Amino acid sequence: MAALEIRNLSKTYRSPGRKPFTALRDLSLAVPEGGIYGFLGPNGAGKSTTIKILVGLIRKTGGEAYVLGRPAEDLTSHQEMGYLPEVSTYYPYLTCRELLDFYCSFFGLSRRKRVSRIGETLALTGLTSKTDTPVRELSKGMQQRLGIAQAVIHDPPLLILDEPTAALDPLIQKEVRDIILKFRDQGKTIFFSSHRLTEVEYICDRVAVLHEGRLLLEGRLAELLEGPSPDCDVTFSAEEGEIWDRWRNSGVPVARITASPQTFQARFPQKEIKQRVSEILSSRGSLLSVTPVRRNLEDLFVKMIAEASHETG
Ligand SMILES: Nc1ncnc2c1ncn2[C@@H]1O[C@H](COP(=O)(O)OP(=O)(O)OP(=O)(O)O)[C@@H](O)[C@H]1O
Ligand SMILES: [Mg+2]
The missing domain is CATH 3.40.50.300 (P-loop containing nucleotide triphosphate hydrolases)
Structure with missing residues (x-):
């Protein structure tokens, strides 16, 4: 029952x-x-x-x-x-x-x-x-x-x-x-x-x-909340300038998370990860982690409500 x-x-x-x-x-x-x-x-x-x-x-x-x-x-x-x-x-x-x-x-x-x-x-x-x-x-x-x-x-x-x-x-x-x-x-x-x-x-x-x-x-x-996530968070350390400046100037959303040593984090679609990691390594940065972003209820909720509102006009 x-x-x-x-x-x-x-x-x-x-x-x-x-x-x-x-x-x-x-x-x-x-x-x-x-x-x-x-x-x-x-x-x-x-x-x-x-x-x-x-x-x-x-x-x-x-x-x-x-x-x-x-x-x-x-x-x-x-x-x-x-x-x-x-x-x-x-x-x-x-x-x-x-x-x-x-x-x-x-x-x-x-x-x-x-x-x-x-x-x-x-x-x-x-x-x-x-x-x-x-x-x-x-x-x-x-x-x-x-x-x-x-x-x-x-x-x-x-x-x-x-x-x-x-x-x-x-x-x-x-x-x-x-x-x-x-x-x-x-x-x-x-x-x-x-x-x-x-x-x-x-x-x-x-x-x-x-x-x-x-x-x-x-x-x-x-x-x-299951299902393949389209995005990954990439955490890396690098010197000031170099990749940080290059990415920021080209509009990549990258954030500094610690000042000393300098570590950064950026979120990319899974299909870009290989390319982004090689950019980090080739500019003398070190890769710290690549973590798939878990889907969360807020994303799901906002998406469903937006779709439903669109349908009902
Ligand atoms: N006594 C009532 N007479 C007429 N309409 C009502 C009455 N009570 C609620 N409604 C309408 O019914 C709809 C649903 O209201 P309800 O209170 O169930 O929503 P809710 O999901 O609990 O919202 P909230 O998150 O704001 O509490 C609203 O459009 C509200 O204006
Ligand atoms: Mg209520």
Whole structure:
């Protein structure tokens, strides 16, 4: 069974006096159980719309959506699902402990179980020292971690996180990534949306890329990034002048990477490598390395979105 399954899902928003707007068209994807699944797409692609349908906050207008084998409208799956909304505001006068206790009350946990889960969850999200601090006194990053804490308070096997690292500084982003990895190691399924392609590349097993409500790409990240790379980075040492000047004057993008000894790096298509290496050697330079450039998600993403935008005009 897939943790999440969507078949030909469509959503058209309708409001009185306004033209209907179709945010999702014929979207199909399956998120397997266990592992981290990244849901990507530019602003307005339809990520939050999909997520809101999955968690039962809004209704689809076509197709099917299943959560842990049950239709998304069946809210009983909420016992086994944790959700971090894109924008969350929590009651400001409650302390972290009180807020989490309130969330526990939705899941019928015993008094004893509540106390232990609140302690464990605050520790996991790095908020133990803020246990008795009111929400209004927390920084944005802490509130985001509290949002993750409320999503996991009942220890669900499935987590749906809508941009868990948005608006966080790089240090906290890493902390949140590490928290997500911990959940993965506990065997949970994590489905999260993000714009941060490098972060997705660090932690996801599978990704889907959405554009204007349609699926552009889906698959195992390692397989999507595979394939022969057209470029190589060439690192070499050489005297000032000589090849460095010659290449720069002819527009070759070469950068100095250390001053003493002088080392340089330039990127060339694979078919030019032989010629470039012999230019380095014949101008008394020393070759240090030739490294194929790994394809990255950002290149792939930008290329796919550009192609899709071109097609849709
Ligand atoms: N309640 C609504 N009524 C009408 N249109 C809406 C509504 N909610 C979202 N939309 C539109 O649907 C499209 C998809 O929005 P959605 O919030 O799903 O995008 P997203 O991929 O989550 O974007 P972001 O990365 O900016 O969060 C957008 O064009 C948005 O304006
Ligand atoms: Mg969104």
